[in-house]
Amino acid sequence: MRSTAIVGTMTLISRLLGFVRDILIARYFGADAATDAFFVAFRIPNFLRRLFAEGSFAQAFVPAFSAGAPAIRNLLAPLSGTLALLLFMVSLAGSFAAPLLILAFAPGFQASAETWDLSADMLRITFPYLFFVVLTAMAAAALNCVGRFAIPAITPALLNLTMIGMTLWLAPRLEEPITALAWGVLAAGLLQLLLQSFALKQAGLLAAPRCDFKNRSVVRVLKSMGPAILGVSATQVNLLIDTLTASFLASGSVSWLYYSDRLVEFPLGLLGVALGTAILPHLSGTHARRDPAAFSHALDWGLRWVLLIALPATAGLVFLAPALVSTLFQFDRFSADDVTMASRSLACFALGLPGFVAVKVLTPGFSARHDLKTPLRLGLHSMAGNAALGVVLGIVLAPEGWGHAGLALATALAALWNAAALVTKLLESRIYRPQAGWPWFLTRVLGSTLVMSMLLAFNVREMPWQHWQHFERALHLGLWIGAGTLAYFATLWLSGLRAPHLSLQAAG
Known part of the structure; x- marks a missing residue:
């Protein structure tokens, strides 16, 4: 947990600087x-x-x-x-x-x-x-x-x-x-x-x-x-495929996908990269000590944290997509139309966030055991599915202005499939044995995410984000992010979930 916190904090700093970078690019160069x-x-x-x-x-x-x-x-x-x-x-x-x-x-x-x-x-x-x-x-x-x-x-x-x-x-x-x-x-x-x-x-x-x-x-x-690289990086290859396909779509499509991907990368970097980086040495050590129970416990702990953070982050990105894009990027040469188009692909990308994060945690379950072929094979299947579905959705949705969003949706679905396939393989081989309490945990996380989603869906949609001044956008966005976060964790607490339930010792 300490290692994850260190990596997460350093990644947070990097991601915030990345937002500054992208804001400046949007302001000075547009789309x-x-x-x-x-x-x-x-x-x-x-x-x-x-x-x-x-x-x-x-x-x-x-x-x-x-x-x-x-x-x-x-x-x-x-x-x-x-x-x-x-x-x-x-x-x-x-x-x-x-x-x-x-x-x-x-x-x-x-x-x-x-x-x-x-x-x-x-x-x-x-x-x-x-x-x-x-x-x-x-x-x-x-x-x-x-x-x-x-x-x-x-x-x-x-x-x-x-x-x-x-x-x-x-x-x-x-x-x-x-x-x-x-x-x-x-x-x-x-x-x-x-x-x-x-x-x-x-x-x-x-x-x-x-x-x-x-x-x-x-x-x-x-x-x-x-x-090793291809097995864990199917999502990144899929994003590259999106760029290839988007080059045939309307001018600006590559840029819209880039900006929306950057917003999804924020929670992915904080949680997925941090968990994956910290958990791999631990898994390698438990495998070297031939302790399969500790190995399984660590995977279980990582998956609980994936769902705890990725599900509400997904809901937040979907319901706050126009607000986020407008607040962060609508300057000078980045127009209101650019906000609308980037928001569409952001909402679609966000649906795959649990899959993006889970792959970062699940793949070490194979590589720590020197099994690189399984994630590679599943990753290749994910890439093939993303390429085929992306072309279909891109062509079908392009006349409606959603072609680039169709590419994002294909990538999200491919990531979810990849994560599900990795979990299935770990379960079938009995490398991962879920600990007790999963129904209790899932019910509380899903219920709390639903409460937060309803709060945002009924209050944020009709707000005039693109017509406010920059300070007004940032103020309202910060308030609603805070309100959604408070609603989520308050509901978790009222449902009985406590911090000790999420420790590695508790998972074991």
Whole structure:
């Protein structure tokens, strides 16, 4: 719980800075063809950051790092050198192949040569971020294994700080102002790696890198990277598929999906990433000690926290979608129509939040036991379903202005299916055995969520959010978030749920 709180707090700081970043982007650049070009160029390295930096990459590293500090230091030397060489070659190739990557990830941009060229130019700048983010993730996994969670969790904030600085300082000085954001991504990668290297040195884990393709431990980690990443990151791949499909829709669709995804990422980062990051070393340790009861208890504890926070967060995002988008992003070039369109995709994305969070907690139940094939297989099924359903919903709903929201809905449904499939596999193999009290717990959480939902649904819908001044929007939004939160937790308390019921000891 302490580790989760540390990661959650650091992630909160990073997410708040991310909101500041997105508010500035919306204010200075709006939602048009140029921002679509940047968000595609940014989606690829940001997709890689989410794969590697937000706990996913740890699925490959943590089991290899579970033998103590000396073993970690001995493995880091050949692993970091070998990875660095591979990443340098991939980054170089990706920069040269930028136009082809834009063709792969946003084929709809072929209709506009200007948008295509701008996306390719910015991708050449942002793609080398891959080199830095993978090495940063490796360092973070090593630090987590020795109980150091704060620095790895706060490191993503450097990306937001750097992009904020580039928006305010560099953008006004460039002929194409939005390219300042691409330079901010590249600079952030270097700063993140330097910070993690300093933390490794402080922990006594820093070792001089050397290239060694014959080291058995290095080969084992490299082989596990692909399945581990894809198994836990089906949601991120699905979001990339959304970007590809949205490039064929109305101008601004990529941007609307980006802004709505950012709001869903807030609770996902606070809960899903924090729980997944903190629970993986614990699960790896209990598996190494051959304690299946403690392993199951930890999974049970994590799932209870998923539902406790994700269900009311889902309801809040759905009923407050227009209020949130208007308050945070409706400045200058971000119009009232942009608010309406982004709100639609936000409400649809939010429906999948319990699935998004649950996958972060359930996948460590497999990777801690060195089973990477099961989450990979289920993740691939989720991606295929999302792609097919997204195309259908996008085409069917596009004439009504809901095409991009259809893509978001497909991703939400795919995440819920993926989480349900992971739970089913854990239950069938008897790795996870639910503890007593689940009907009691579910009844109270669902009832409290219903009370909060009714409060918001009957009071917030007709408010003139888009016509209020910025201060009025923020004040009313804060009041209603507070009222909804109070109603939820007060109902939980009146129903008899107490903090000790949610401890790991109670789950056991």
